[in-house]
Amino acid sequence: MIIVHHLNNSRSQRVLWLLEELGLPYEVKRYERDRKTLLAPPELLAVHPLGKSPVIQDGGLTLAESGAILEYLAGRYGADRLVPASGSPERLRYTYWMHYAEGSAMPPLLLKLVFDRIETAPMPFFAKPVARSIAARAKGMLVMPQIARHLDYMEAELATRPWFAGEQFSAADIQMSFPLEAAAARGGLDARRPRLTDFLARIHAREAYRRALDKGGPFQLK
Structure with missing residues (x-):
C-alpha cells in the first residue's frame, strides 16, 4: 500500500490527484501546518530528514520531492497513461x-x-x-x-x-x-x-x- 504523508495546502495535493487519476489504492497520513509560521510540523522529521511534504512510502521506498514522486508513480504504475511516448x-x-x-x-x-x-x-x-x-x-x-x-x-x-x-x-x-x-x-x-x-x-x-x-x-x- 502506498502511503502519502500529506500536509494541508501543499504540493502533496498533486500526489493525491495523480493517484486518483491512476486509480491506485493508497493511505493518507495527514499533517497540519503551524497556523502562525505556516511551517510543517516536526513529526514529519520522523518520515524524512528534511521534515517536508510530500513524502510517499511504497514498500521499502521512501521518496520526497513532488516532481520525483509523480515521475516515479506514473512510470511504475501508469501503464503508458499520463506519460507521452518515449522519444516523441x-x-x-x-x-x-x-x-x-x-x-x-x-x-x-x-x-x-x-x-x-x-x-x-x-x-x-x-x-x-x-x-x-x-x-x-x-x-x-x-x-x-x-x-x-x-x-x-x-x-x-x-x-x-x-x-x-x-x-x-x-x-x-x-x-x-x-x-x-x-x-x-x-x-x-x-x-x-x-x-x-x-x-x-x-x-x-x-x-x-x-x-x-x-x-x-x-x-x-x-
Whole structure:
C-alpha cells in the first residue's frame, strides 16, 4: 500500500490527484501546518530528514520531492497513461514542464509570499516603514515583473495545444497545477490570461481532482 504523508495546502495535493487519476489504492497520513509560521510540523522529521511534504512510502521506498514522486508513480504504475511516448516531441515537452514547474515558475511566487509576509509581520514601529519599503520595491522591481513574464510565457504555450505536453492530459499538467494555483492566489493570474484560467477550470472539473480534494481536505493557497 502506498502511503502519502500529506500536509494541508501543499504540493502533496498533486500526489493525491495523480493517484486518483491512476486509480491506485493508497493511505493518507495527514499533517497540519503551524497556523502562525505556516511551517510543517516536526513529526514529519520522523518520515524524512528534511521534515517536508510530500513524502510517499511504497514498500521499502521512501521518496520526497513532488516532481520525483509523480515521475516515479506514473512510470511504475501508469501503464503508458499520463506519460507521452518515449522519444516523441510530447515526451520532451513533458520532461521540460515537469522541471519548469518548480525550477522556474515557483521561485518568484515564493519570493512574493515572503515579501508579502515581511510587509505584514509584527516588528518594532520604527522598523516597519523600512521593511515595508524594501519589500514593496523588491516586489515592484523584480518579483512581479518576473511573475508576469512567466505567466505570459505559459499563456502563449497553451495557445498551441490544450495541455502542456501536447494534445493529451499528462502528469506534467498535474505538476504545473501548483504554480498556477499559487499564481491565481497571489501572483496576479486572472481573466487577462484566459488560457491559463481555462486550464485551471478544466483541471478543477476533473473527477480525480475532486476526489483528491475529498481525500486531502480543503486546499487553499494564500
